[in-house]
Amino acid sequence: GTMVDHTGTSTGRNWGGLRDLLLIISISLGTVGARISSQTSADRITSHHSAKFPKKSPISYLRRSLRRLRPRAVDVASPYMAPAEEIDRRRNFAIISHPDAGKTTLTEKLLLYGGAIQSAGAVRARASQRKATSDWMELEKERGISITSTVLSFEYQDSRINLLDTPGHQDFSEDTYRTLAAADNAVMVVDAAKGLEPQTRKLFQVARMRKLPTFTFVNKMDRPALSPFQIIDEIEREFDLPCCPVVWPIGDGDRFKGVVDLSDDKVYLFQKGDRSGKAAVETVDLESDEMSDMMEEDDYLQLLEDIEIVREMTPACDLNAVRKGEISPLFFGSAMNNFGVEIFLRKFLNLAQPPQGQKVQLEDKEESELDASHPEFSALVFKLQANLNPRHRDCMAFARICTGKFQKGMKVRSSRLKGRTLTLSQAQMLFASDRDTVDEAYPGDVIGLNNPGLFAIGDTIFSGSSAIRFPGIPSFSPEMFMYIRSAAPSQYKSFNKGLNQLLDEGTVQMLRARTDMGEGAPILAAVGQLQFDVVQARLETEYKAESSLEPLPYTVARWVTGGWEALEECEP
Numbered sequence: 277g278t279m280v281d282h283t284g285t286s287t288g289r290n291w292g293g294l295r296d297l298l299l300i301i302s303i304s305l306g307t308v309g310a311r312i313s314s315q316t317s318a319d320r321i322t323s324h325h326s327a328k329f330p331k332k333s334p335i336s337y338l339r340r341s342l343r344r345l346r347p348r349a350v351d352v353a354s355p356y357m358a359p360a361e362e363i364d365r366r367r368n369f370a371i372i373s374h375p376d377a378g379k380t381t382l383t384e385k386l387l388l389y390g391g392a393i394q395s396a397g398a399v400r401a402r403a404s405q406r407k408a409t410s411d412w413m414e415l416e417k418e419r420g421i422s423i424t425s426t427v428l429s430f431e432y433q434d435s436r437i438n439l440l441d442t443p444g445h446q447d448f449s450e451d452t453y454r455t456l457a458a459a460d461n462a463v464m465v466v467d468a469a470k471g472l473e474p475q476t477r478k479l480f481q482v483a484r485m486r487k488l489p490t491f492t493f494v495n496k497m498d499r500p501a502l503s504p505f506q507i508i509d510e511i512e513r514e515f516d517l518p519c520c521p522v523v524w525p526i527g528d529g530d531r532f533k534g535v536v537d538l539s540d541d542k543v544y545l546f547q548k549g550d551r552s553g554k555a556a557v558e559t560v561d562l563e564s565d566e567m568s569d570m571m572e573e574d575d576y577l578q579l580l581e582d583i584e585i586v587r588e589m590t591p592a593c594d595l596n597a598v599r600k601g602e603i604s605p606l607f608f609g610s611a612m613n614n615f616g617v618e619i620f621l622r623k624f625l626n627l628a629q630p631p632q633g634q635k636v637q638l639e640d641k642e643e644s645e646l647d648a649s650h651p652e653f654s655a656l657v658f659k660l661q662a663n664l665n666p667r668h669r670d671c672m673a674f675a676r677i678c679t680g681k682f683q684k685g686m687k688v689r690s691s692r693l694k695g696r697t698l699t700l701s702q703a704q705m706l707f708a709s710d711r712d713t714v715d716e717a718y719p720g721d722v723i724g725l726n727n728p729g730l731f732a733i734g735d736t737i738f739s740g741s742s743a744i745r746f747p748g749i750p751s752f753s754p755e756m757f758m759y760i761r762s763a764a765p766s767q768y769k770s771f772n773k774g775l776n777q778l779l780d781e782g783t784v785q786m787l788r789a790r791t792d793m794g795e796g797a798p799i800l801a802a803v804g805q806l807q808f809d810v811v812q813a814r815l816e817t818e819y820k821a822e823s824s825l826e827p828l829p830y831t832v833a834r835w836v837t838g839g840w841e842a843l844e845e846c847e848p
Contacts, residue, residue, distance in 0.1 A: 354651035356680040356739050358718045363648050366720035367628045370440040370456050373465035374473035378495040382465055382611040383441045389618045392430035425455040427706040427722045435625050438722050446475050447804025450752045453482055457749050458658045458676035461628045462488045468501035471510050489601050489629055493620060498610040501528040518603045520593040521586055522623050525608040535608055535616050536562055543567055546615045555614035599629040631720035634678045639743040646679050648719040652740035653680030657731045662777045663818045672724040673731035682717040691736035691745040702726060733782055754785055754801035757830045758808055761797045763822035774819030778811055801833055
C-alpha cells in the first residue's frame, strides 16, 4: 500500500524495501537455525544468497532494509515559505532624478496621500514648516539636498509599499546604484521645463541594466513647461523607450488646471491650497458642458485634439509590456502643489510589478534564478547606516528580502562568513530614521538588522542547507583623493571609530600610499567633493571629532591584479 508519515503526508509505495526485509528476516532466521544444525546447511544458504548481499552479514542487510522503510515525507513546506498573497500585495520602488527635479518633494507627497504622514514637509523649509521626512540628517536639513538613501515603508489600501528615496546629486551615485539593486520598479522624475538631464540619463541606464520597469512622472507642470509631446519624443529618442501616457495635462504654468485620466476620460481639476495638506479635487467628464464652459473654446478644442493624437500615436499601457520595461507609463503633475500625485499612486500600484525572482550563484558556482516564492529565506544587504539614533551609536544593515519569510529569532548563514550561523534576533521596519520592531517580513520588504560588524554591503544571508549568493554590488572608480587627519590628538579614538564606520557604509573608499604600512594618514577616495564634506560633517556632529583634509593631485585609481610586484615588473 501507500505509507504515510506522522503528518499524514504520502510517502509513496515501498514494496521493494518490504520484500527485501521479509526475505532477509527469513534468511537470517534460517541461517541461525542452519548454524545450529550443521555447517553444511549454513554454507548452502550463504552461497545461495551471495549475489544478494556479498561480504555483508544478514544483520547488516537487515539494518539497511529497515532504513529504507522509514517514512519519507515529500513536499513538506519550509517554515520560511512566504504566503503568495503577501508577496502579491507588495510594491517596492526607487525614485530617481536629477537634483532639484522634485524627487524628495514627490516622495513626501506620496507619504501624505498614502496616509503615512498627516502633514507634508518641505526640502527647504521655513522656520514654521516641518522638514522632509526622508531628509533626516542634519546636513540634509541644512543644505536642502538628499545625501543618503532612505527607506520608507507604509500601508496603502490593500498594498504594502516600500519606497526607496535616493540622492539625486552625482557625487552620491554609488549609494543610488546600491539602492537600485534592492528595487523592483523605478520612478523617474523629470522637470517639465528642462526635460531629461545628465543625472537622469545616468540613473535610467542603471535601471535599464537591472531590467526595472520605469515609470515617468513629469513634475512642475505648474510652471512654464515643455510641450508634453516634446517630452515624449525626447524620452523615446534618447532612451529608445516608448511612452504610454496614463494621464494628460491640461495646460501648464498658471494655466495648469489638472489632468485627464485617459482610461475613462475623467478630468481631475485641482485647486491650489495648503502645500502641506492634500489638494482639493473636483472630477468632471471630459466631454461635459461643465468642462467646456470652464475653458476657452480654442483651448478646449485643442485639448480634445491632443488627446486624440496621443491615443493614435502612443502605445496602450499593456501590463506585460510595462512590467518587462518595454514601455514607460507617463504621468504629469506638480508635487509641490499636490497636483496629480494621488492618481499617480493609485495607477502605479495597479501597473507596478510585485517582488520578482533574483539571479543567484549556487554552491557549485552555477547561476540560477530564485523565484520570490522560493520556500527558503534569502536577503541582500545593500546598505549600512550608522547613527540612525545618535543616542545609541548603533549601526543598521539594510536588507532587502528576496525570497521566503523573515521570522524573529531565525538562524541564517552568510555568503561571506563561511560556516558561521547568525541569529536574527531583532529586525526593524524602517521609516526614514524611525523604526518599529517586526516579527515577520516578506519578499519586497526592506528590514533593518542590528550590525555589530557581522554584515557588509553585498552580503547574501539565507536559510536552508544550500548556499547561495546574489550578484555583488560593484564600487565606483574614485576621481578625487585627499589625506584626512584628526585635528586634535585627544579626539583620535573617536576620529578613528567614526572613520571606520563611514568606510563600512561605503561613504568613501580608503587607500594607502605605497610605502605606508598602516601608520600614516589614510587617503580618502571619492567620486565628488560632497562626499568629503559629508565625512567631515558627520565626524564632527556624530562622533565629536574634527578633521582636516589635504587634496592630492590624482584623478584616477586602478586596481592592479598582481599587486605591487606585478606593477614593479612593468616599470622601466
